[in-house]
Amino acid sequence: MIKRNYHTHMKYCHHAIGDVKDYVEAAINYGYLELGMSDHAPIPLNSMTDSEWEHNYCNENMTLDTFEVYLKDIEKCQKEYKNIKIFKSLESEYLDSFDNHYKFLRSKLDYMILGIHFYKYQGRVIDSYSEINYDTLLGYLDNAIKGMESGIFKYLAHPDLFLFNYKDKNGGNSFDERCEMVSRKIIECAIKNNVYLEINANGLKFSNNINDRNMWKYPNVNFWNIAKEYKDLKVIIGADAHDPKLLNSDWIRMVEKFAEDLGINVENKLEF
Numbered sequence: 007m008i009k010r011n012y013h014t015h016m017k018y019c020h021h022a023i024g025d026v027k028d029y030v031e032a033a034i035n036y037g038y039l040e041l042g043m044s045d046h047a048p049i050p051l052n053s054m055t056d057s058e059w060e061h062n063y064c065n066e067n068m069t070l071d072t073f074e075v076y077l078k079d080i081e082k083c084q085k086e087y088k089n090i091k092i093f094k095s096l097e098s099e100y101l102d103s104f105d106n107h108y109k110f111l112r113s114k115l116d117y118m119i120l121g122i123h124f125y126k127y128q129g130r131v132i133d134s135y136s137e138i139n140y141d142t143l144l145g146y147l148d149n150a151i152k153g154m155e156s157g158i159f160k161y162l163a164h165p166d167l168f169l170f171n172y173k174d175k176n177g178g179n180s181f182d183e184r185c186e187m188v189s190r191k192i193i194e195c196a197i198k199n200n201v202y203l204e205i206n207a208n209g210l211k212f213s214n215n216i217n218d219r220n221m222w223k224y225p226n227v228n229f230w231n232i233a234k235e236y237k238d239l240k241v242i243i244g245a246d247a248h249d250p251k252l253l254n255s256d257w258i259r260m261v262e263k264f265a266e267d268l269g270i271n272v273e274n275k276l277e278f
């Protein structure tokens with residue numbers, strides 16, 4: 007089992023359970039050496055319309071006011087628990103005209119995770135789970151590249167999320183030449199900018215048949231089959247836990263085995 011996890015959610019985002027202390031105690035219990043707290047970041051206000059805000063579940067992210075409380079809660083545990091290293095982080099979208107917002111957040115943290123759950127493309131907000139097709143996929147790629155090149159993010163969560171419900175030109179779900187192009191560009195950009203790509207254990211919760219890797223929403227076997235060709239790529243496993251118990255899950259063990267079987271060298275530590 008991994009001994010370090012840098013992708014952790016708590017009560018501050020309103021869709022996970024447990025506070026910092028609950029996670030730290032669970033992590034110590036499971037033998038972790040490092041724990042990065044990375045709840046969902048505040049979304050910049052005025053970045054979208056009310057209906058876009060609602061459609062993209064923006065209330066399921068912490069507010070700027072909560073951010074202050076969150077930092078204090080982490081600092082308290084950093085003082086109290088000396089047997090584990092605790093880091094301050096956030097998982098965030100990247101809306102590229104709001105750089106000052108992200109730079110402000112980053113200035114208070116040890117590292118930041120980019121998670122593209124939605125993005126702007128041609129004036130619209132696209133939901134990565136349901137609205138990615140042959141065309142809108144280019145916006146996902148653009149967002150991933152801009153985020154990685156911004157210097158704000160050290161870690162791209164579930165880079166393969168674009169395959170969650172991808173619709174090819176014919177309306178099917180094939181991993182087509184565009185998916186391959188996008189996968190390679192994301193991987194090459196990560197290498198160039200020294201950003202870690204994540205194999206996300208939490209993706210297994212979406213699978214109807216967990217024993218068939220080809221049915222996993224993410225990690226996606228087609229994406230990682232390409233990634234394994236790149237020996238300079240830094241890969242990390244993330245629990246993306248939304249409950250302290252999920253720091254010790256079969257999902258983590260299954261993605262560890264997945265990486266091992268594919269011959270992917272997983273970093274055991276995030277350097278930032």
Ligand SMILES: [Zn+2]
Pocket residue numbers: 015019021046248
């Ligand atoms: Zn979440």
Ligand SMILES: [Zn+2]
Pocket residue numbers: 013015097121163246
């Ligand atoms: Zn997450």
